[in-house]
Amino acid sequence: MNQLRVASSQPRSGTVSSHTIDEACLDAYQRELDYLMRTLRRLGVDPDDVEDLAQEVFLVLRRNWRQYDPTRALKPYLFGIAFRVAASHRRKRWHEVPLGIIDEPDRGPSPDRTVEANQARAIVLDALNRVPLKRRAVLVMHDLDEIPVQDVATTLSIPLFTVYSRLRKARRELEAAVTHIQRRSVIR
Amino acid sequence: MIGHGTSRTPPPLPPALEAWLAYEREIAPQPEMVRARALARAREALREGDVVFLAPRKAPAPVRRLLYATAAGLVLMAGTAAAYQMLRRPAPVPPPAEGHTQVVSAVAEPAPASAPAQQTALEPVAPAAPAVSPKASAPSRRTGVTAKNQARLEELRLLVRARQADARGDYLSVLSVLSEHERSFPTGRLSEEREVLRVKALVGLHRGGEARQVAANFRRQFPRSVLLHKIDDMLASLR
Numbered sequence: 001m002n003q004l005r006v007a008s009s010q011p012r013s014g015t016v017s018s019h020t021i022d023e024a025c026l027d028a029y030q031r032e033l034d035y036l037m038r039t040l041r042r043l044g045v046d047p048d049d050v051e052d053l054a055q056e057v058f059l060v061l062r063r064n065w066r067q068y069d070p071t072r073a074l075k076p077y078l079f080g081i082a083f084r085v086a087a088s089h090r091r092k093r094w095h096e097v098p099l100g101i102i103d104e105p106d107r108g109p110s111p112d113r114t115v116e117a118n119q120a121r122a123i124v125l126d127a128l129n130r131v132p133l134k135r136r137a138v139l140v141m142h143d144l145d146e147i148p149v150q151d152v153a154t155t156l157s158i159p160l161f162t163v164y165s166r167l168r169k170a171r172r173e174l175e176a177a178v179t180h181i182q183r184r185s186v187i188r
Numbered sequence: 189m190i191g192h193g194t195s196r197t198p199p200p201l202p203p204a205l206e207a208w209l210a211y212e213r214e215i216a217p218q219p220e221m222v223r224a225r226a227l228a229r230a231r232e233a234l235r236e237g238d239v240v241f242l243a244p245r246k247a248p249a250p251v252r253r254l255l256y257a258t259a260a261g262l263v264l265m266a267g268t269a270a271a272y273q274m275l276r277r278p279a280p281v282p283p284p285a286e287g288h289t290q291v292v293s294a295v296a297e298p299a300p301a302s303a304p305a306q307q308t309a310l311e312p313v314a315p316a317a318p319a320v321s322p323k324a325s326a327p328s329r330r331t332g333v334t335a336k337n338q339a340r341l342e343e344l345r346l347l348v349r350a351r352q353a354d355a356r357g358d359y360l361s362v363l364s365v366l367s368e369h370e371r372s373f374p375t376g377r378l379s380e381e382r383e384v385l386r387v388k389a390l391v392g393l394h395r396g397g398e399a400r401q402v403a404a405n406f407r408r409q410f411p412r413s414v415l416l417h418k419i420d421d422m423l424a425s426l427r
Contacts, residue, residue: 022234029230033223038215051226058230120211127208143201143209167198175205 025062032078039079042140043086044129056085076147080155083137090133127177135170138163143171343369343376350385354392362389380406384415387422396426 029036036057040050060081061068068077128136137156141147142163147155153163201209217223346369353361366386373379383406390399403419410416 026227026230026234030223030227033226034215034217037218037222037226042212051222051229054226055229055233058226059233062234117211117214120208124208124212128212142198143205144213146213149198164198171201171205175202178205178208 021065022062025058025065028074029058029061032074035075036078036082039082039140039145040086041125042128042144043083043137044133045086045089049089053082053085053089056089057081060085073147073151075145076141076151076155079137079141079145079147083156087133123178123181126181127174130177130180131170131173135166135173138166139170139174142167339373340377343373343378346372347378347381347385350382354385354388357392359389359392362386363393380410380413380415383409384418387419391422391426394426396423399423399426 033054036054037050040053040057041047045053057078061078064081068074128140131139138152141152141155142149149160149163149167153160156163158166200206218226346365350362350365350369353359353365362385366382366389369376369378369382376382383402387399387402387406390396390402400423403423406413406419407416
């Protein structure tokens with residue numbers, strides 16, 4: 001269980017290093033911003049809330065930047081923060097989250113994408129939203145971000161066995177959801 | 189499937205699912221405006237110096253242990269108190285001799301002092317009688333018994349009297365009590381049982397014509413009654 005808290009981070013003795021950390025953190029955030037925003041969408045965050053939650057992720061990232069091991073990949077670490085922020089957001093607003101179909105609006109120009117790809121992405125995102133968050137996180141990390149299962153287990157603080165079982169079930173649920181959405185679109 | 193845990197690689201994705209996920213793997217860049225806005229917010233947060241962070245919402249371990257222990261203690265005390273109350277409660281005094289008649293009387297009105305002692309051998313009351321259980325015989329703690337309940341108890345009391353007379357073979361008394369019941373409760377909840385008793389009494393008095401008439405009325409009034417077979421048996425005994 002996590003909670004959002006506001007705490008002051010007044011500059012301490014190491015002001016110079018703090019500035020460096022700020023820059024490094026901001027640089028990493030800038031590099032992974034697209035990934036982060038897409039991940040938040042995959043985790044079921046409403047498009048209107050993505051920017052706010054990305055900002056929260058950044059603040060958490062900055063706060064914990066000293067604990068981050070730069071020799072390891074940033075994406076799993078970022079995903080872990082995004083997952084906890086999204087879960088916390090979901091807990092706070094669970095009664096407001098629509099359970100129906102969430103359509104994926106096309107945000108911004110994308111001349112190189114085909115209509116078919118856009119539709120397919122919308123279907124996948126819609127289907128992902130039907131998979132419970134815990135299992136969805138495992139599936140997104142492993143099957144979409146191609147993060148090894150060991151790293152998934154470490155990032156989400158769950159046993160390896162649990163990763164496998166969640167992944168297996170999430171795949172089944174995703175497949176069923178995609179089939180359902182396709183059928184529904186055919187009927188329409 | 190889980191066996192793949194030993195090989196450290198999960199099973200491959202089904203081809204259909206793989207095709208769908210391939211679309212989603214490609215991450216399209218966010219619009220420049222969105223990126224610029226997000227980065228500006230991040231820079232501003234760094235300038236302002238306020239950081240929101242995720243912290244585990246855990247009470248310190250000793251505090252949590254204390255809370256659990258307190259909760260467990262409260263539950264235990266409540267359970268003990270409840271058990272003590274149940275054990276200390278005086279057992280309900282069983283009705284002295286009159287079975288359900290006494291039961292009814294205890295709730296509705298005092299039992300007649302001249303109740304005959306032979307009524308101990310009464311057969312159970314009609315099927316609807318279980319509405320009055322021995323538990324209900326204990327003096328109600330509620331301050332007032334509603335008039336509706338009183339009427340029901342009175343209705344039951346009359347039928348029990350008829351049953352008692354029937355058990356003694358006093359069919360004339362049965363008919364008398366049943367007439368009283370019919371006058372007081374023409375559409376009472378126990379009118380079905382009343383008519384069955386009436387047929388029984390008429391058969392007992394060898395008044396076959398009247399018994400058949402009452403049975404025919406009964407059939408019209410309660411075409412789906414579970415007591416129809418009883419009436420048939422009684423009429424059959426007339427032949």
